[in-house]
Amino acid sequence: xxxxxxxxxxxxxxxxxxxxxxxxxxxxxxxxxxxxxxxxxxxxxxxxxxxxxxxxxxxxxxxxxxxxxx
Amino acid sequence: xxxxxxxxxxxxxxxxxxxxxxxxxxxxxxxxxxxxxxxxxxxxxxxxxxxxxxxxxxxxxxxxxxxxxxxxxxxxxxxxxxxxxxxxxxxxxxxxxxxxxxxxxxxxxxxxxxxxxxxxxxxxxxxxxxxxxxxxx
Numbered sequence: 001x002x003x004x005x006x007x008x009x010x011x012x013x014x015x016x017x018x019x020x021x022x023x024x025x026x027x028x029x030x031x032x033x034x035x036x037x038x039x040x041x042x043x044x045x046x047x048x049x050x051x052x053x054x055x056x057x058x059x060x061x062x063x064x065x066x067x068x069x070x
Numbered sequence: 071x072x073x074x075x076x077x078x079x080x081x082x083x084x085x086x087x088x089x090x091x092x093x094x095x096x097x098x099x100x101x102x103x104x105x106x107x108x109x110x111x112x113x114x115x116x117x118x119x120x121x122x123x124x125x126x127x128x129x130x131x132x133x134x135x136x137x138x139x140x141x142x143x144x145x146x147x148x149x150x151x152x153x154x155x156x157x158x159x160x161x162x163x164x165x166x167x168x169x170x171x172x173x174x175x176x177x178x179x180x181x182x183x184x185x186x187x188x189x190x191x192x193x194x195x196x197x198x199x200x201x202x203x204x205x206x207x
Contacts, residue, residue, distance in 0.1 A: 011186035021187055022115050023134040023152035025194035029167055034158040041079055041152065 071104040072145045092119040093138045104144045111138045115194045117201045130156045168195035168206045
């Protein structure tokens with residue numbers, strides 16, 4: 001029996017991935033000047049590092065969800 | 071009722087007095103006026119309609135998703151990751167993005183993330199098409 005859930009969950013996506021994709025679809029369909037104004041909203045980046053034994057590891061820049069493991 | 075409507079990058083309404091909002095809930099569209107029962111709803115990609123006091127036609131936004139919380143004191147908080155006014159939607163972009171997504175869907179492996187992404191693009195573009203009067207299938 002199929003699990004009662006959404007197609008994106010079944011494909012292994014999280015809600016964050018789903019709503020980020022839906023937001024990009026909306027931005028891609030906008031007219032100018034709204035489209036240029038909203039384009040920057042798709043971008044994000046931060047540095048992540050793993051701490052082990054009280055020592056900070058190498059910083060890695062995360063600018064796509066896949067690099068964050070989400 | 072009081073409306074707070076926020077996006078991550080912009081506050082559209084803060085403590086605005088409106089007469090009604092029609093919310094695109096994931097489980098169905100519903101209207102909120104003053105004294106509505108408290109309610110938390112996940113939103114689907116669809117049209118949010120804001121009826122201002124003393125105004126005729128509602129102001130319409132297409133929202134990508136998000137959440138709406140209606141509180142016992144007639145305050146409604148709506149938070150969306152992205153929203154555009156219906157007037158800012160490009161109908162030719164919606165049609166062509168829908169067709170690209172449909173092609174990507176049929177050529178992707180069943181149950182794959184790529185197919186799910188194409189399906190999201192199809193569903194959001196189809197909903198935008200419906201909102202602006204296109205019939206995409």
